[in-house]
Amino acid sequence: MxxxxxxxxxxxxxxxxxxxxxxxxxxxxxxxxxxxxxxxxxxxxxxxxxxxxxxxxxxxxxxxxxxxxxxxxxxxxxxxxxxxxxxxxxxxxxxxxxxxxxxxxxxxxxxxxxxxxxxxxxxxxxxxxxxxxxxxxxxxxxxxxxKPFGRDLGGARELNATLASHFDERQIYRIDHYLGKETVQNLMAIRFGNVLFEPLWNSHYVDHIQITVAETVGVGGRGSYYDKSGAMRDMVQNHLMQLLCLIAMEPPSQFEADAVRDEKLKVIRALQPVEPHQIVRGQYDAAAGAASYREDAENPRSFTESFVALKLGISNLRWAGVPFYLRTGKKLKARSSEIAVVFKDLPHSMFEGDEKRHRNILSIRLQPNEGIDLQVTIKEPGPGGMRLVDVPLDMTFADALGDEAEAPDAYERLIMDVIRGNQTLFMRGDEVEAAWRWTDPIIEGWEARSDVPKLYEQGSSGPEDAQMLIHRDGRRWRDIRG
Known part of the structure; x- marks a missing residue:
C-alpha cells in the first residue's frame, strides 16, 4: 500500500x-x-x-x-x-x-x-x-x-486564564504526544468503525481493562524536575488519563474536535475517587552498577514515586462495576505501552475436561511494535479430542500494511494538525482542569498520610504490592513485554 x-x-x-x-x-x-x-x-x-x-x-x-x-x-x-x-x-x-x-x-x-x-x-x-x-x-x-499544564488544579486554572487573556480557546493547542501515536488513533477506528466491537464495549461483556506504560530508563539527567513531579503528575494525570478517556468514552456524534473532547470530559467527570488501598507507589532501588532513584534525583530523603499503580472505576451506565487498572513506572523490565481489554468468561463451557480459563483479550500495543491483536480460543491442531488453546489474531502494522505502516512520528502528525487547525487530538482547557480536580485529592491524601513509596528492583514489574492490588481481585497483570 x-x-x-x-x-x-x-x-x-x-x-x-x-x-x-x-x-x-x-x-x-x-x-x-x-x-x-x-x-x-x-x-x-x-x-x-x-x-x-x-x-x-x-x-x-x-x-x-x-x-x-x-x-x-x-x-x-x-x-x-x-x-x-x-x-x-x-x-x-x-x-x-x-x-x-x-x-x-x-x-x-x-x-x-x-x-x-x-x-x-x-x-x-x-x-x-x-x-x-x-x-x-x-x-x-x-x-x-x-506539558506540564500546571502542577495542580490551581496552577492549571492560572495557566488557562493567562493564555485565555491573549488567545481564544480555538487558538490554543495543548499537546500530548501520546495522542499522536498511530495506534491511539486506531483505537477510535477500532471502536467506532467496526460493528464487531462497539456492542461488546460495556460492563455486560468486559471484565476489566488494563493500561500499562512501562519504561526501562530512569530519571537520569532530569532528576531535579522529576522529583518535584513524580509518576502521578508526569504520566497518570495526562498520558494515562487520555488513554483511559479514549477507551471509555461514549461514541461522539461526529469525528470533530469538540465532539470528541466533550465525551472525554464526561469520562473524567465520572471517575470515582481513589481510596488509599487502591493505589500503590514505588521507587526503584539501587542495583549492581546502577543508581537508585534517590541517587538519580540527588535527594536522599525523597518520597517521590517513580512507579504508580491504581484501580479506579467510572460511575456511568456503560462501565458500572468494571475496574480499570493503570500502572506506569521507570526502570521496569521492558519498554512497553499497552491497553488490554479483557472480556468476561463464557457463562458455560460445553467442552468437558477443559478446566483452563479461556478469555478473549483485545490488546492495543502503543510501543514498541505498534499493533493490535485479539486473543481467541480455537481447537489445538492434531488428534486427541477437543483440546482448546488460546492464539492471537495479530495485526502488527508493519507486517499488515507495509509502506503504510511507516507513519509519521507523533510530533510530526500533531504539528501538521496544528497547521490544519484540527484540535481533535489536543486537550481543551476544561479537560485539563477536570483531570487535576480528580488527581489533586489523591496526591494530597498520600502527602497527608506521609506515605513512603515501596522499593522495587530495577528490571522488575514494579513493587510486590502492585501485584497484590490486582491479585486480590482474582486477576493478574499482563506480562510487560517489549
Whole structure:
C-alpha cells in the first residue's frame, strides 16, 4: 500500500526554544521528515527563536547536526539543503523586549501563523503576552503548549486564564504526544468503525481493562524536575488519563474536535475517587552498577514515586462495576505501552475436561511494535479430542500494511494538525482542569498520610504490592513485554 500525503497550507512556524533539546530531538527532525514526504509546501518556513546569539547560517548548522543525529534514514543532501533554506532564526528575550520587532517584521500575511512554546511553563505567560502586545500573532494564529499544564488544579486554572487573556480557546493547542501515536488513533477506528466491537464495549461483556506504560530508563539527567513531579503528575494525570478517556468514552456524534473532547470530559467527570488501598507507589532501588532513584534525583530523603499503580472505576451506565487498572513506572523490565481489554468468561463451557480459563483479550500495543491483536480460543491442531488453546489474531502494522505502516512520528502528525487547525487530538482547557480536580485529592491524601513509596528492583514489574492490588481481585497483570 502507498501512503497518501496531503500537503498542508503554507505556514510560518516559530519555535520558541528552537535550540533546545525537544526542538533538536523531535520537532526539527520531524519537520524535515514531513518536508521529505511532500507535506510542507515550498513556501512554508520554520523560524527558531531563543536566547542564543545565532544568525540564520548558525541556526541552519545546528539543525543540520540535529537531523544527522535524530532525523532517521532520510539523508539526501539535496533535499536537506532545500529544507535548511526555509529556516530562519531570531535571537529573542522571552521576558523582555529584545528581538520582538525583528520577529514581527519576519512574519508574513496570508499564511498560517503558528507558535510552538518549547520552553519552561514559567515562560508561557510572558510569551503569550508579548506575542499579543507586539502584534506578532494575529487573530488567527495558533499556539502550541507543551506539558506540564500546571502542577495542580490551581496552577492549571492560572495557566488557562493567562493564555485565555491573549488567545481564544480555538487558538490554543495543548499537546500530548501520546495522542499522536498511530495506534491511539486506531483505537477510535477500532471502536467506532467496526460493528464487531462497539456492542461488546460495556460492563455486560468486559471484565476489566488494563493500561500499562512501562519504561526501562530512569530519571537520569532530569532528576531535579522529576522529583518535584513524580509518576502521578508526569504520566497518570495526562498520558494515562487520555488513554483511559479514549477507551471509555461514549461514541461522539461526529469525528470533530469538540465532539470528541466533550465525551472525554464526561469520562473524567465520572471517575470515582481513589481510596488509599487502591493505589500503590514505588521507587526503584539501587542495583549492581546502577543508581537508585534517590541517587538519580540527588535527594536522599525523597518520597517521590517513580512507579504508580491504581484501580479506579467510572460511575456511568456503560462501565458500572468494571475496574480499570493503570500502572506506569521507570526502570521496569521492558519498554512497553499497552491497553488490554479483557472480556468476561463464557457463562458455560460445553467442552468437558477443559478446566483452563479461556478469555478473549483485545490488546492495543502503543510501543514498541505498534499493533493490535485479539486473543481467541480455537481447537489445538492434531488428534486427541477437543483440546482448546488460546492464539492471537495479530495485526502488527508493519507486517499488515507495509509502506503504510511507516507513519509519521507523533510530533510530526500533531504539528501538521496544528497547521490544519484540527484540535481533535489536543486537550481543551476544561479537560485539563477536570483531570487535576480528580488527581489533586489523591496526591494530597498520600502527602497527608506521609506515605513512603515501596522499593522495587530495577528490571522488575514494579513493587510486590502492585501485584497484590490486582491479585486480590482474582486477576493478574499482563506480562510487560517489549
Amino acid at each position: 502507498v501512503s497518501r500525503v496531503i500537503p498542508v497550507d503554507t505556514f510560518d512556524l516559530v519555535i520558541f526554544g528552537g535550540t533546545g533539546d525537544l526542538a533538536r530531538r523531535k520537532i526539527l527532525p520531524g519537520l524535515f521528515r514531513r518536508f521529505i514526504a511532500g507535506q510542507m509546501t515550498g513556501e512554508s518556513r520554520v523560524i527558531g527563536a531563543a536566547r542564543s546569539e545565532l544568525d540564520d547560517a548558525g541556526y541552519r548548522d545546528l539543525v543540520c547536526e540535529a537531523i544527522a543525529e535524530f532525523g532517521g534514514a532520510e539523508k539526501d543532501s539535496g533535499r536537506l539543503e532545500e529544507f535548511l533554506a526555509r529556516l530562519h532564526y531570531v535571537p529573542i528575550d522571552a521576558t523582555g523586549e529584545g528581538g520582538w520587532s525583528d520577529l514581527r517584521d519576519l512574519m508574513r500575511d496570508g499564511v498560517v501563523r503558528a507558535f510552538y512554546f518549547s520552553v519552561a511553563p514559567s515562560l508561557f505567560g510572558a510569551l503569550a503576552e508579548r506575542l499579543h502586545s507586539n502584534d506578532v500573532a494575529g487573530p488567527d494564529a495558533r499556539i502550541v503548549v507543551e
